[in-house]
Amino acid sequence: xxxxxxxxxxxxxxxxxxxxxxxxxxxxxxxxxxxxxxxxxxxxxxxxxxxxxxxxxxxxxxxxxxxxxxxxxxxxxxxxxxxxxxxxxxxxxxxxxxxxxxxxxxxxxxxxxxxxxxxxxxxxxxxxxxxxxxxxxxxxxxxxxxxxxxxxxxxxxxxxxxxxxxxxxxxxxxxxxxxxxxxxxxxxxxxxxxx
Amino acid sequence: xxxxxxxxxxxxxxxxxxxxxxxxxxxxxxxxxxxxxxxxxxxxxxxxxxxxxxxxxxxxxxxxxxxxxxxxxxxxxxxxxxxxxxxxxxxxxxxxxxxxxxxxxxxxxxxxxxxxxxxxxxxxxxxxxxxxxxxxxxxxxxxxxxxxxxxxxxxxxxxxxxxxxxxxxxxxxxxxxxxxxxxxxxxxxxxxxxxxxxxxxxxxxxxxxxxxxx
Numbered sequence: 001x002x003x004x005x006x007x008x009x010x011x012x013x014x015x016x017x018x019x020x021x022x023x024x025x026x027x028x029x030x031x032x033x034x035x036x037x038x039x040x041x042x043x044x045x046x047x048x049x050x051x052x053x054x055x056x057x058x059x060x061x062x063x064x065x066x067x068x069x070x071x072x073x074x075x076x077x078x079x080x081x082x083x084x085x086x087x088x089x090x091x092x093x094x095x096x097x098x099x100x101x102x103x104x105x106x107x108x109x110x111x112x113x114x115x116x117x118x119x120x121x122x123x124x125x126x127x128x129x130x131x132x133x134x135x136x137x138x139x140x141x142x143x144x145x146x147x148x149x150x151x152x153x154x155x156x157x158x159x160x161x162x163x164x165x166x167x168x169x170x171x172x173x174x175x176x177x178x179x180x181x182x183x184x185x186x187x188x189x190x191x192x193x194x195x
Numbered sequence: 196x197x198x199x200x201x202x203x204x205x206x207x208x209x210x211x212x213x214x215x216x217x218x219x220x221x222x223x224x225x226x227x228x229x230x231x232x233x234x235x236x237x238x239x240x241x242x243x244x245x246x247x248x249x250x251x252x253x254x255x256x257x258x259x260x261x262x263x264x265x266x267x268x269x270x271x272x273x274x275x276x277x278x279x280x281x282x283x284x285x286x287x288x289x290x291x292x293x294x295x296x297x298x299x300x301x302x303x304x305x306x307x308x309x310x311x312x313x314x315x316x317x318x319x320x321x322x323x324x325x326x327x328x329x330x331x332x333x334x335x336x337x338x339x340x341x342x343x344x345x346x347x348x349x350x351x352x353x354x355x356x357x358x359x360x361x362x363x364x365x366x367x368x369x370x371x372x373x374x375x376x377x378x379x380x381x382x383x384x385x386x387x388x389x390x391x392x393x394x395x396x397x398x399x400x401x402x403x404x405x406x407x408x409x
Contacts, residue, residue: 023385025239028235124309168400172400174393177396178393181385181393184386188386
């Protein structure tokens with residue numbers, strides 16, 4: 001039972017308290033780039049969640065069962081990025097074959113996930129925190145959901161912002177970053193909830 | 196004789212173009228402020244100047260070396276394996292940089308943590324490999340790498356300067372503001388990073404707008 005509670009704590013900690021976007025600055029590029037419309041942001045979030053869960057699982061297995069026992073820890077980064085790149089390729093092929101509509105709406109964003117730092121970053125943080133296998137899977141999933149939430153909220157705000165009267169120099173990236181800062185302040189309310 | 200002169204001017208013009216690109220990367224097309232690439236490290240390591248400078252130099256090293264390598268092997272690249280080759284090249288150099296930092300500046304390596312390996316997925320470097328190094332000779336590519344790297348370093352140091360002075364009253368660990376200064380803790384937190392960068396972009400957009408109007 002304590003094991004289960006611990007898993008919930010890990011999930012909440014990754015999704016809310018240590019949200020990838022707000023406290024770790026991971027996945028900022030899509031967070032600023034793909035957050036113009038809610039539906040696209042949500043789709044991007046789901047794609048990231050999917051790839052992130054799979055990559056967190058796979059990289060944990062490769063790191064702990066192959067690289068560490070063989071003393072090849074220093075090749076970790078290269079191995080991780082290869083796993084993620086091939087993962088994304090696989091997901092892209094699968095989605096293109098079976099979900100044509102989804103593939104069209106993902107467009108360029110699916111391959112872009114490879115260079116999304118949220119994926120590699122989470123895998124590295126999981127390694128740094130020394131999570132066990134189940135915790136790693138949960139953290140990957142939770143991190144993805146946290147990202148989806150962050151990017152969807154941001155897209156919701158930006159849809160409204162289009163109608164607002166923003167000072168000229170702040171228009172575009174400027175106001176988006178300031179908004180992100182204020183949103184981060186709101187999320188700071190969660191800090192201290194877990195440890 | 197004439198041929199040599201033509202070749203000479205041609206060479207000079209490539210060198211001139213490379214130099215122009217170098218200067219442009221420093222400010223006009225600054226990777227952080229103008230093209231908004233590589234946001235994650237920019238925001239994450241700029242709570243103080245020292246880690247920001249370390250990060251800037253690490254990125255400079257990686258972008259110069261990867262530009263060099265990509266430019267050398269640009270003739271052998273096949274289009275569909277291109278990105279994979281870029282990523283692999285970059286991750287090799289990032290591993291070198293990471294091990295170097297761990298060995299010689301362990302305290303900085305501790306502060307930067309996973310943000311050093313995250314240079315692999317820094318879009319600045321892939322963007323330079325794709326748009327410059329894979330099309331240009333070695334000299335241009337290397338100079339472009341230096342320009343991009345220094346441009347990035349300048350940007351993170353500016354950001355870190357503002358955040359460190361307002362957030363802790365120090366610069367590079369030295370006290371610059373008097374003791375009665377109440378540090379704005381928010382500047383050290385993630386929220387401060389977003390807001391500071393937002394306002395820097397606004398200031399730059401404002402000055403550009405004025406230049407255009409004038």
